[in-house]
Amino acid sequence: MISVIxxxxxILLVGVGGQGxxxxxxxxxxxxxxAEYDVKMxxxxxxxxxxxxxxxxxxxxxxxxxxxxxxxxxxxxxxFEQLEALRWSDYLKPGGVFIMNTQKIxxxxxxxxxxxxxxxxxxxxxxxxxxxxxxDADSLAEEAGSKKAANIVLLGCLAALMPIDRGVWYxxxxxxxxxxxxxxxxxxxxxxxxxxxxxxxIV
Amino acid sequence: xxxxxxxxEAIAHGAYVAxxxxxxxxxxxxxxxxxxxxxxxxxxxxxxxxNEKVALEVAIGASLAGxxxxxxxxxxxxxxxxxxxxxxxxxxxxxGLVIVSADDPGMHSSQNEQDNRNYAKAAKIPMLExxxxxxxxxxxxxxFNISEIFDTPVILRTTTRVNHSKSLVEVDVERVRKEETYxxxxxxYVMIPAHAKSRREVVENRLNAxxxxxxxxxxxxxxxxxxxxxxxxxGVSYQYVKEAFPDASVLKLTMTYPLPRxxxxxxxxxxxxxIVVEELDPFIEEQIKIWGLSVSGKRFIPAIGxxxxxxxxxSLADKEDDALEESEALDIELPGRPPMLCPGCPHRGxxxxxxxxxxxxxxxxxxxxxxxLPPLEAMDTCICxxxxxxxxxxxxxxxxxxxxxxxxxxxxxxxxxxxxxxDAVYNRGFTTVIILDNRTTAMTxxxxxxxxxxxxxxxxxxxxxxxxxxxxxxxxxxxxxxPYDLKVVKEAIKEETAxxxxxxxxxxxxxxxxxxxxxxxxxxxxACNGCKACVKLGCPAISWKEKRAQIDxxxxxGCEVCVQVCKKDAVVEYAKVDRGAGI
Numbered sequence: 001m002i003s004v005i006x007x008x009x010x011i012l013l014v015g016v017g018g019q020g021x022x023x024x025x026x027x028x029x030x031x032x033x034x035a036e037y038d039v040k041m042x043x044x045x046x047x048x049x050x051x052x053x054x055x056x057x058x059x060x061x062x063x064x065x066x067x068x069x070x071x072x073x074x075x076x077x078x079x080f081e082q083l084e085a086l087r088w089s090d091y092l093k094p095g096g097v098f099i100m101n102t103q104k105i106x107x108x109x110x111x112x113x114x115x116x117x118x119x120x121x122x123x124x125x126x127x128x129x130x131x132x133x134x135x136d137a138d139s140l141a142e143e144a145g146s147k148k149a150a151n152i153v154l155l156g157c158l159a160a161l162m163p164i165d166r167g168v169w170y171x172x173x174x175x176x177x178x179x180x181x182x183x184x185x186x187x188x189x190x191x192x193x194x195x196x197x198x199x200x201x202i203v
Numbered sequence: 204x205x206x207x208x209x210x211x212e213a214i215a216h217g218a219y220v221a222x223x224x225x226x227x228x229x230x231x232x233x234x235x236x237x238x239x240x241x242x243x244x245x246x247x248x249x250x251x252x253x254n255e256k257v258a259l260e261v262a263i264g265a266s267l268a269g270x271x272x273x274x275x276x277x278x279x280x281x282x283x284x285x286x287x288x289x290x291x292x293x294x295x296x297x298x299g300l301v302i303v304s305a306d307d308p309g310m311h312s313s314q315n316e317q318d319n320r321n322y323a324k325a326a327k328i329p330m331l332e333x334x335x336x337x338x339x340x341x342x343x344x345x346x347f348n349i350s351e352i353f354d355t356p357v358i359l360r361t362t363t364r365v366n367h368s369k370s371l372v373e374v375d376v377e378r379v380r381k382e383e384t385y386x387x388x389x390x391x392y393v394m395i396p397a398h399a400k401s402r403r404e405v406v407e408n409r410l411n412a413x414x415x416x417x418x419x420x421x422x423x424x425x426x427x428x429x430x431x432x433x434x435x436x437x438g439v440s441y442q443y444v445k446e447a448f449p450d451a452s453v454l455k456l457t458m459t460y461p462l463p464r465x466x467x468x469x470x471x472x473x474x475x476x477x478i479v480v481e482e483l484d485p486f487i488e489e490q491i492k493i494w495g496l497s498v499s500g501k502r503f504i505p506a507i508g509x510x511x512x513x514x515x516x517x518s519l520a521d522k523e524d525d526a527l528e529e530s531e532a533l534d535i536e537l538p539g540r541p542p543m544l545c546p547g548c549p550h551r552g553x554x555x556x557x558x559x560x561x562x563x564x565x566x567x568x569x570x571x572x573x574x575x576l577p578p579l580e581a582m583d584t585c586i587c588x589x590x591x592x593x594x595x596x597x598x599x600x601x602x603x604x605x606x607x608x609x610x611x612x613x614x615x616x617x618x619x620x621x622x623x624x625x626d627a628v629y630n631r632g633f634t635t636v637i638i639l640d641n642r643t644t645a646m647t648x649x650x651x652x653x654x655x656x657x658x659x660x661x662x663x664x665x666x667x668x669x670x671x672x673x674x675x676x677x678x679x680x681x682x683x684x685x686p687y688d689l690k691v692v693k694e695a696i697k698e699e700t701a702x703x704x705x706x707x708x709x710x711x712x713x714x715x716x717x718x719x720x721x722x723x724x725x726x727x728x729x730a731c732n733g734c735k736a737c738v739k740l741g742c743p744a745i746s747w748k749e750k751r752a753q754i755d756x757x758x759x760x761g762c763e764v765c766v767q768v769c770k771k772d773a774v775v776e777y778a779k780v781d782r783g784a785g786i
Contacts, residue, residue, distance in 0.1 A: 050542035
């Protein structure tokens with residue numbers, strides 16, 4: 001009996017409904033398809049659209065079965081919001097890459113003053129022995145021309161750490177974002193890419 | 204060419220390739236995107252029906268005329284369509300007819316997690332279950348062939364993880380062309396008892412023939428591996444089993460009703476231990492046990508919620524191994540992130556008022572159901588589509604109380620709110636029915652419906668006149684009110700609930716995701732005394748910081764509902780404040 005050793009890699013994208021996570025995951029998945037991987041991606045629509053917690057799971061390799069990522073199995077986590085980063089931090093594989101946007105979106109219990117938004121989330125995550133890259137993607141996206149491109153800044157951060165040509169990413173962005181925003185999104189992608197391709201960030 | 208498609212996109216593509224000419228359904232997570240994708244094919248007549256029963260009846264008509272017809276709905280939708288379904292099983296079809304039932308294990312967006320595989324058994328019709336998008340494309344084609352060869356409707360049962368997961372699909376396939384012919388055949392299609400009795404025999408014989416077919420069906424297949432454990436599985440559970448136990452032997456079933464007895468028996472005989480892995484009910488397991496075969500399943504595998512590879516591994520692991528899997532838990536409790544009504548949602552002011560008036564509110568299915576959560580807490584019930592009105596009538600009749608209102612949306616009212624309103628009038632109820640008319644089916648992603656007049660294909664027709672429908676039931680008092688005007692909202696509700704007759708208030712304003720008025724954001728000034736009145740609206744734009752309210756101008760829609768609840772006039776238009784002067 002031949003035991004198949006899986007080469008499947010897992011990327012978890014988490015955040016809040018409305019942050020452009022599905023779009024980022026679409027671009028990412030398209031890039032992985034272009035790079036000739038087998039790809040599966042799982043997302044949940046519906047109630048989560050109304051400002052709820054959102055997660056999208058992307059898996060790629062020579063053959064992918066489950067569309068879901070198990071706990072402590074994600075090679076990469078891309079968190080679009082701090083509280084969601086903390087909520088999903090158990091999904092990172094030891095030694096995995098964790099990229100977190102520093103944006104905070106307060107959930108209803110916090111808005112109502114019934115719960116506190118956790119302080120020093122970056123320290124809490126690092127305290128688990130995680131090598132966290134905290135990125136102010138909203139400000140960087142504004143530099144690129146629109147705060148709305150924060151999702152693509154984060155994608156750029158991830159892209160620089162993956163063995164796929166930059167051109168493949170550009171092509172996928174061009175295909176997926178509204179035509180008028182292609183330039184802004186490419187600039188946003190570059191800003192993210194250049195940030196994590198610096199030697200200091202290489203994990 | 205291989206492309207990445209969701210299960211729903213794959214079903215739409217597969218239906219196109221299979222030559223479907225009629226596709227109909229009612230929106231419901233996780234099924235909605237099937238019709239939203241299929242609408243792009245000019246060759247297919249795609250339509251949103253007012254409800255799932257009508258959708259299936261339209262599809263039956265198309266099938267009778269010789270067309271291939273697809274019907275889509277979420278699992279609870281099949282409850283609504285069950286009436287035609289059970290007799291359709293007797294009449295059979297002319298053109299192929301396939302019903303997609305999108306189940307929601309784990310209840311991501313549903314009020315229950317019923318296992319619709321039971322419908323196939325109860326209606327005695329075949330059922331196929333895809334495990335990913337490629338499967339979905341192949342099975343739609345198989346489903347139509349089975350439907351026509353065996354003269355039966357077929358259920359394609361999916362689950363959320365199949366509908367909403369994307370995987371690679373081979374799409375270079377040509378569309379099947381089918382001749383459409385109709386021959387009158389009352390013995391087959393008119394189910395008076397005399398005809399139905401002979402069709403009853405047909406149904407049973409058909410099931411036997413389908414059982415034979417299931418043995419040879421290419422979708423049911425064994426993947427041999429290690430024979431210590433043999434897994435019998437279907438749908439997305441197959442993917443989880445392959446992930447968790449890549450070396451085990453697996454019998455993958457894609458036709459899960461009727462089941463292939465010989466194939467299953469042979470498989471079980473060739474493995475040391477056979478385990479059925481299926482989400483929700485022990486549907487496959489029970490059938491195998493009825494045959495007297497040795498198999499286990501729910502003894503290990505949970506019957507509640509979704510499965511995943513970890514759960515399957517954990518269920519079958521020895522107790523000692525379990526401890527290893529536990530990861531370190533954080534010692535702080537994280538605030539949850541429940542879904543919320545959008546900033547400026549027209550439902551908010553009405554729900555806020557219902558809470559203030561301390562009324563008993565029988566609720567319904569839609570965005571407004573979120574009004575059950577704090578701080579609005581304005582809902583006492585939510586059962587199923589259209590249930591609010593009957594619930595209110597019953598509650599009132601049982602108690603004699605007038606402080607009871609039914610709340611439902613426009614699309615829900617059209618779906619199944621009209622008959623209970625007729626009942627309320629006919630049976631001398633005195634309920635007040637509130638229709639939150641936001642001109643769309645908002646929760647499922649803003650689909651049009653008869654109340655908007657616009658069809659799925661984009662044609663503009665006459666919008667259903669809700670006031671006239673309401674009056675036609677015999678309701679004398681119908682008010683149409685802008686829900687942004689809190690004073691009028693409150694007065695109307697007080698006035699109508701005081702009456703000894705049934706009445707209807709239509710709160711009409713378009714969902715902000717459909718039609719966004721050009722309004723300016725507001726902010727809170729130093730006049731705020733921290734009374735929290737605005738915070739109690741549960742608006743995502745309003746937060747409570749250092750004993751004062753704050754408005755996030757980036758998401759404020761300018762609906763001015765909070766302006767009306769503020770007793771200190773501390774909420775003002777952002778642009779009109781001189782922020783440099785210090786406030």
